[in-house]
Amino acid sequence: MRQRVLILGGGSGGTILANSLDPRRFDVTVLSESDQHLFQPGLLYAAFQGSxxxxxxxxxRLLARHVHFVVDTATVVDLEQQWVETAGGERMRYDALVVGTGxxxxxxxxxxxxxxxxxxxxYHSSVARARTLWEHLDGFRGGTIALGQATAxxxxxxxxxxxxxxxxxxLRRRGLREQSRLVFFTPYPRPYPxxxxxxxxxxILEARGIEVHTFFDLDRIDxxxxxxxxxxxxxIDCDLPIVVPPFVGAPxxxxxxxxxxxxxxxxxDQRTLxxxxxxxxFAIGDATSLxxxxxxxGAHLEAKVVARTLSGHQANFGGRTHCPLDLAGGRATFVAGSYDAPVVPAPPSRLKHLMKMAFARLYWLSLRGVLDPAFDVYFRLTEPPVTAPGAG
Amino acid sequence: MSTPAVQHTLVDSRGSSCPGPITDLSMAYRRSKVGDVIELWATDPGVTSDARAWSDRTGNPILSLEESDGKIVVVIEIQRR
Structure with a gap:
């Protein structure tokens, strides 16, 4: 009999996992509160470049045909009795549950x-919010912009x-940098955590004249x-506050x-997920305490680990991260690390920026697993070297 | 009206590398109130200098900072919120 796998959340992790499971062995259902899938990294360019x-x-359309797709909101998850209750009044039973609710x-x-x-x-909520921010940046004619994250x-x-x-x-491109003050605030001891x-x-921040306020735990905004x-x-007084809001798990x-x-x-569990x-x-992606x-x-790699585990293989997550960081001016770097290899700085380059932009085009294919062999090779080649634990 | 009881919060960041421990400390700080004590456990050696700098900037004193067998324990009293 096929194993009933219920995946909560139709984001990157949930979609990749659903498409990775063999339909001959698994009866897969994705329960998602939305029928729309957002490519979240694109919000940055919608907000700051008007993309x-x-x-x-x-x-x-992103899920394989065999996957059942239910649009509803999970409200109660009983891990002991193995069921999930939804806002629509359904009670869904499962053999294996994967929480990917972001x-x-x-x-x-x-x-x-x-x-x-x-x-x-x-630029972290929705396309509409990112476009609103772009309208404000596009209309900005000088003054103070304060940007930072509200919480850690x-x-x-x-x-x-x-x-x-x-x-x-x-601002530089528009000749407005001289009459503008840019302030970056962060709850961390340094600009990059x-x-x-x-x-x-x-x-780079220093060279571009960006003022930094560290240990700034945002309490309120007038x-x-x-x-x-x-x-x-x-x-911090400013004309345009751009705040990365606090984040919480699904209710x-x-x-x-x-x-x-x-x-x-x-x-x-950090290794078995x-x-x-x-x-x-199991839990994958942003919803986890990892x-x-x-x-x-992270969600992508974790989905693959859970797919292998469910399929009866020995699989563990190594804590791998590999986040592109756009440094503007057509250059980027990657923030790569793992549980056993603290983040190692990679020299910024145009090639890394091209790779970041290319991935945005390949994202939809990656959800279907089409690019898995290429990703496997890429992640092996870019594996950060293991050093002494805690050397970061 | 009674005063809310002082809380001693244990924050276990062992195994988490930079900036994990300071993330956990910052989030515990947001949930704290004056008089509370936060006890942070970490294994990342960077936490020592980060916690000292955090204490200086926020005005919340470190009551003790000890390291033994790779485990670092920082005890902080929340005096300013």
Whole structure:
């Protein structure tokens, strides 16, 4: 009898996993709250370059034909009784569950942020919000732009740095940089959270005259005057606040109740990707508590590990990350590391930028598994060298 | 009105490399209140300098910082919020 695999979430991880499972052995269902699939990294270019590239596709068309696709919202997951309840009143039973519900922005954590987001947009929520932000940047004629992340949890950790550098590039191209002040704020001790990458990033920010405020834990925003205030009382006045909002996991009730950690992420074994305390449930992608970057690459690699495990192979996740970082000016680098190999700085280059842009075109194919052999070779060739644990 | 009880929060970041421990500390700080104590466990050696810098900037003193067998324990009192 075929094993019933229920995948919660139709993002990168859920889609790749569904398409990786052999239909002769698995009866696969994807339960997703939306029938649309968003290529999230594209929001950066919609917001800072006015890109009109198509970022959303019909999820049904991205899934293999044998996959059942249900548009509904999971509300309760009972890991003990092995069922999932939905907002539509369905109770779905499973033999194996994979949680890939991602994370979502939660501006309500910061007073004033919801108003700011509605007015000037952001580049982590939706295409509409990214286009709103572009309208503001496009109409910007000088003054202060303050950009940073609200809390230490961020989908795509390179994105705040990418945003400020692309804003700088835009202003320079338009001859507005002299009359503009760019401020970057972060709750971390340095502009780029991982120290080795910061050795590349910080000198670039300095060379481009970008003011940096470290240890800035955003507490509130005065939406009228656009004043950002930290928990410690430090303030930044600006004309255009661009804030990476706080993120939270999906609003799902789990049984047992300690399935989620204090940040609302699914407690997940770092290597096996099993939900802690469960033999039949796994978690992948941004929804997990894994100490890795919340990124599409991670979700992709984790989906492959779970597919292999479900298929009866020995498979473990090594914590691999490989995030492209656009440094503007047509150059990029990659933030690559793993559990056993802390992040190693890679010299910025035009080739890496070309690779980042090429991947945006190949993304939809990658969901179908068409590019798996090429990805396998690429990840092997770019494996960061293992050094002493904790050397980062 | 009674004062909320002081909390001692254990944050276990062992096995997490830079910037994992400081991410966990920052998130625990956001959830804390004045008088609380945060005890951070880490194995990444970078946490020592990061925690000291964090303490200096936020004005929340380190009560103790000890390392033994690769485990670093930083105890911080939240005095400013």
């Amino acid at each position: 009109r590239a198509r970022l959303v596709r019909d999820e049904r 994370i979502r922005t939660d501006p309500g954590q910061i007073p004033g942020l919801a108003e700011i987001g509605a007015r000037v947009g952001d 949890i961020c989908k795509c950790p390179p994105s705040p740095i990418e945003g400020i550098l692309l804003a700088d590039e835009l 991982a120290e080795p990458m910061n050795r590349i990033v910080e000198p 939406p009228e005057g656009a004043t950002l205030t930290s928990i410690e009382g430090e303030t 799902i009730t789990y049984v047992p109740g300690d399935t989620l950690d204090e940040n609302g992420f699914v407690r997940t 099993r939900v802690l305390g469960s033999d039949t449930a 100490p890795t970057s919340k990124s599409g690459v």
